[in-house]
Amino acid sequence: MSGKTYLRNPEFFKRNYFEALKYILPGYLYEDDISTTEKDFNLDDVVINSHIDIANNFSSILPVSANSHSTVYSSLGNIDGASVFFVKQNNLTNITTKKFEDKILSYFDRKFTDFQEASDLETFLESTLIPAIRLNASATTADVFSGIGGTGEIQDYLINNLSWLYLLNTSGFPTDTYDGSAYVKGLITSSLYNGVPVKTNDGIKGLSEFVWKNNLQDYYPTAYFASGTRSDLSGIQQLEKLQTWADVLYSPLYADQSDFKVRDKFEIFIDSQLKSSERTESGPFARLIRALSFLAFDINNDTEEISTLYDLDDCPDEYLPLLAQLIGWDLFGSDPQRWRLQLRSAVSVYKAVGTKKAVQKTVETVFPKNKFPIEGRLTELWESYVPYLIYYALATESPDFRSFDTWTRDKATDMDVEKYSTASMDENIRLAVDKILLDIYTQFPDSFPTISRLQTLYNYRGRDYQVPPFEEYPYYVNTELTDPMLTFIADRLACFGCGSEFATQVSGYIYDNAMAKDDEPKLGSWLIFTSGYNAPPNLDSLIRNLNDNRFDYASLWSGKSSHFKLVLSASEFDFTKKNLDDIDSQDALNFVSRATSKVTPAHAIPLITLDVSGEPDTFSFESGSALPIVYIDREEIDVAAGQNILTSGIHFKAYKRGLNPDGEPLSRSATQSLASTRSFVVSGPFPRNTARRRSYEKVMPFNGYYDRTGFNMPVDFNMASGALEASAIPLGLIPSSLTYAPVSSHVNLPDIWQQCEGPNSINSYYQYNVSNAPLTRGASGTFQSNKDRTVDRGQLPGIYAAMHRIDENRKYLKVLLASGPIGIQNQIASSTNTSAISELETLLASQTSGSLMSTVNSLTNSGTEGYTFPNNVEGYYNFAFGRDLHRLYRIYQSNFNNHRLSDDIQQRDGANIFSHTYGPLLYNHDFDKLGINQNLISTSFENPDKFTVEDSAFTGTGSYTASDADDMYLDTFERVSSGIVDGVELVLTSGTSGDSSFSVIRVPGSQRVSYEDPFLFDKTVLLMRSGVGAATRLRFDISKYAADSGYPIANNFLSPEHDYKVTLKSIVSRDSGLTIGGRSIGAWIHTKPEGGKMWSYTPGGSWVQHDQLISRSDMLTKYAHAKFVPSFDHDPKTTSTNFVCLNDVVTRTSPVLGLEASSVDTFEITFNTKNRELQVPRSYQALAASPSANTHDQLHRLDQNYVIEAFMFPGGQSDEFMLIDKLEVQDMTMSKLSQIFAAGTLSDPLCDLSYLKNTCDEYRVYLSKQDLFDIFKHFNDISGKNATTGYASRDSSKTETIMEAEGGSRIDYRYDGVMITTGTGAFGASVINKFTIKQV
Helix, strand or coil: CCHHHHHHCCCCCHHHHHHHHCCCCCHHHHHHHHHHCCCEECHHHHHHHHHHHHHHCHHHHCCCCCCCCCCCCCCCCCHHHHHHHCCHHHCCCEECHHHHHHHCHHHHCCCHHHCCCHHHHHHHHHHHHHHHCCCCCCHHHHHHCCCCCCHHHHHHHHHHHHCHHHHCCCCCCCCCCCCCHHHHHHHHHHCHHHCCCEEHHHHHHHHHHHHHHCCCHHHCCHHHHCCCCCCCCCCCHHHHHHHHHHHHHCCCCHHHCCCCHHHHHHHHHHHHCCCCCCEECCCHHHHHHHHHHHHHHHHHHHHHHHHCCCCCCCCCHHHHHHHHHHCCCCCCCCCHHHHHHHHHHHHHHHHCCCCHHHHHHHHCCCCCCCCCCCHHHEEEEEEEEHHHHHHHHHHHHCHHHCCCCCCCHHHHHHCCCCCCCCCCHHHHHHHHHHHHHHHHHHHCHHHCHHHHHHCCCEEECCEEECCCCCCCHHHCCCCCCCHHHHHHHHHHHHHCCCCHHHHHHHHHHHHHHHHCCCCCCCCCCCEEEECCCCCCCCHHHHHHCCCCHHHHHHHHCCEEEEEEEEEEEHHHCECCCCCCCCCCEHHHHHHHHHHHHHCCCCCCEEEEEEECCCCCCCCCCCCCCCCCCCCCCHHHHHHHCCCCEECCEEEECCCECCCECCCCCCCHHHHCCCCCCCCEEEECCCCEECCCCCCCCCCCCCCCCCCCCCCCCCCECCCCCCHHHHHCCCCCEECCCCEECCCCCCCCCCHHHCCCCCCCCCCEECCEEHHHCCCCCCCCCCHHHCCCCECCCCCCCHHHHHHHHHHHHHHHHHHHHHCCHHHHHHHHHHCCCHHHHHHHHHHHHCCCHHHHHHHHHHHHHCCCCCCCCCCCCHHHHCCCCCHHHHHHHHHHHHCCCCCCCCHHHHCCCCCCHHHHHHCCCCCCCCCCCECCCHHHCECCCCCCCCECCCCHHHHCCCEEEECCHHHCCCCCCEEEECCCECCCEEEEECCCCCCCEEEEEEECHHHCCCCCCHHHECCEEEEEECCCCCCCEEEEECCCCCCCCCCCCCCCCCCCCCEEEEEEEEEEEECCCCEECCCEEEEEEEECCECCEEEEECCCCCEEEEECCCCHHHHHHHHCEEEECCCEECCCCCCCCCCCCCCCCCCCCCCCCCCCHHHCEEEEEEEECCCCCCCCCHHHHCCECCCCCCECCCCCCCCCCEEEEEEECCCCCCCEEEEEEEEEEEEHHHHHHCCEEEEECCCCCCCCCCCCCCCCCEEEECCCHHHHHHHHHHHHHHHCCCCCCCCCCCCHHHHHHHHCCCCCCCHHHCCCCCCEEEEECCCCCEEEEEECCCCC
16 A cells, blocks of 8 residues: 555544444433443453464464574564564565465466365365475475575575465464364465465464464453353354454455554553553443444445545555556556556556567566666567569569560560560569469479468459469468579579579578578568668669669568567576566566567567577486386296295305305316216205396386386376385286286177276276276376376387397398398309399399388298397397497497497597497597687688788697607698697698698588588688698697597597598699699508607508608608599589579689589598507517506507698699598497398407408498497496496496395206206215206
């Protein structure tokens, strides 16, 4: 309420309105009361005094604890802290439905609308909410509200937002019989659930009930409100009277807002410890009038409220929405105080509608000024519409439409334009645009969803037509633009007379503003928005000829749009917040969006965008996250009561540490006979752990793999605590046999399958109730809101998928070898029958991938041996990856330190298992990551900067002079730049002229014209020039530069004893672009200097040691691998097109413009890091990498430093260059280890000796990166990397807690009581007479 309410200071309120009635009632009516009844204490004072007593002894009535974390509620246990809750003007108890949802229910992820009936809410309150908001913050409270802080902070929060609902939510002291939480539950259900707010009077009524029902007679006026035996005093009638007085004294009525009697009496007591009570008439008539005065005051309150309806300050909260409705304002938020501010500002907002200021003013009606600046985020847009661009091009650039002499009826007929206007050239241009749109639609129908869906004829411009008029925006605005479509538009414009250059400018403008930018709304549609005006390319020529009416068409190119843009960043908002208390809440975002739309004129269209910026989060699991039904093998249950052991075994009688310390030593001779007393003895129990197997049976992930056996179905995560549900006995299972109820006839189904049983079923089968069976799927009533609390069949672990893909590919390869192309070719080669060869050749020509897959499917379905996988889950348990893949995993563990496995690692280069196995191995192999001097790169193909030895790129920061003996310079000192491209060194010879240089170019795709080859765009390319006397080189010092923090391993390496392949992709050309090739390129593979020497891998296939400083000539002729790139002519100005009218014209302003992906040359070099055939000098073996390191012993080792350098042979012309696209390396040994052997003669990738290798065919199944990822992730899980216990680890320290340090071989190899027949030996001991091995 406003201050005006208090300034009026009325004398009469509901509690004393009877005094006002005395002025209108005759005095004689009171005579009998005065003469016959003495005055009694005024109940106002009596009740308030009792409340003062309660507050003064608050901690004795309610078990509140002082909150040491708060200065406001630190004295809650006495009257200083408690009194504030009795003064209604403090407004501490004003809990609305919205506030309760936002502040309390949100922590339980609930709303009142989630409860269909009040009984549903009561159940939730009893079981969940009431225990969680118990007075003094229980453990449950701490769990639910843990995000708020500690116990003190939580108590502050609950008091601030619940007030009396929190204070009364207690069972009191042990002597109390009434639990105040019952009142709290009832108040929430009866009031808040129905949209009625809880006020101070409701809290005092609850307090009165707590005191009265617990018979705390010292704290309520027993003389007036004690229960009695009379009919008018029995039951809770006296309590209801007491609560009525609470409604009167703490009245929430508007006319009672300035009644400060409760506050004044509390203040007097706190200051002077005095309580007072006035006396007043208490006769029958006086009591009658006082009762009637309550009704009279309620009526008076209504009249006073009516008078405030047009007063923003005094209008009651509940009527503010009606006041807003009168002026057409939509209220934002749920706070009445903010509503008043909005209504007060509505007029000024209405006056500014259509401006940025109106939006800002609206926002400031909710948030403080300048807290949420929005004017700067609003962008007025300009728009271009593709059909209008086509119209503009025809009207201003096509000579055909200059006059009726150039655009004739015959010309229109030749161009297949329906109809011709003799009166309006505008009409003819529109008809031509219609024709072009029809051609575009015919060529790209899938890009026109609206038109394709309607499939109808449109009548306009005097004819029926297949496409709608372009003036009707809705048909075309959602048309999807593509590169081919842009090229087609340019071609059609050329067909209608527009010049090729202008036609490509039109398509380029559309591409740049609709497809290349990601910050504009409606990206890629025919309605193009820009943040400013864009002049047409031919505007200058139009201005020079102002008398030409073509200038009138300029607005069609780019015009002021009725749309405007508002971009908000998701990072500014916390989407867990649900109110308008903070400017970063989710509701704040919704409010700003609504406010913007509210003050937007009818003709304006807001485009509101929420920008989710930043790199995508990388999130992956290394292990399962859910465990559905887990059960133990029945054989093991029978033997060992579910302890996962069998208690019988075959044991050596000989000495064994820990088990048989008194045994005799076992000699070789004792094993010659089964009758030896030192040999086998059947005894027990000897526990054998069965979790360790030579198959994957016990270590495969069970969560996510679901079959249709009935023993492994998806289940609800929220398993109940009932006995049946806890043991997970699903419907239909017969517990005694652990089988499901059989279906012998599909006509006469068993009772259990006769109907769809549900959780409310009253039926019982096999001694358990259907209602107690677990919900294996989501309950239908709550499925949509269960927040993915139910397992589904889409959560298959990757290891199953990888196994399946591998074996399917293995089947395909078998068919390929047996009856496919390879098999047929082998038959042709071995056949001498001409007729048979002819039939085989015909069969070979008919082979397709589809026919081969059909054969595979047929063999699988027929159960042919070798093609049955996966026949059952045992196929996965017994899956064999082969020794090679396990070797690769061992390399991953040792050389790659078991680095993390996540999806992003698969795409990274540098040191990781995927990069080495599949390439490119080198860090920054494609020059994508730029260095500290990235500002030096050229962002345009036109005249890219050339960095010579004298430029800052080679003399400033990020460069050094190679002058030391260890710097690997050739002949003379060199300059090395390492700051332009991260991890890559560019080398120039000191003293060379401008014919030796580097250029680094990176051009964004947004600059690409639609007909240009995308090969050169959105990538970094290097241009190398190497003149006479130069040794210009690109160098990868493999282990020198550390990768950034996103990489699992910082410094790279090469694994010893492996084969490698280097792939250099480049283009050799001239500035004119007329020639491709014609020069030699090379690569130098070597180690870094050690002890004045270095090693190079020669073209002869061997590693050779030489001095660390060599000449350019020796490097080129002895150690480098060279390739001459053949020369062929190239025309960069024209390219082959399928255009009808458009010639692809390229103006050559760059040495690389016009080069295509087809021009790239691939240079491959193989080398190895094998020590087997290498003789290392003794002087080298004695070297050490550092004073503290061991001697080298071998050349190839993990800490060896390798270098790969690429170059163009020097001595060329100054206009010749080598464009380097990328340099890749692949570990071919690891590549082969990653492939699963399928057929042929198996060779060992780790022991591939050339002099022992025979000619043989070996066929392997290729694994993708995803396959390897899924397999190694599973290996990590079972070996203990990602789990507490590695069930399949070979490290006893990881498994001894569950399997003991030793033992645990596969139990399935032993058959207790079947394999062994025993007898009595010489010493009376049991010995083996017969040992039977069953062949399977």
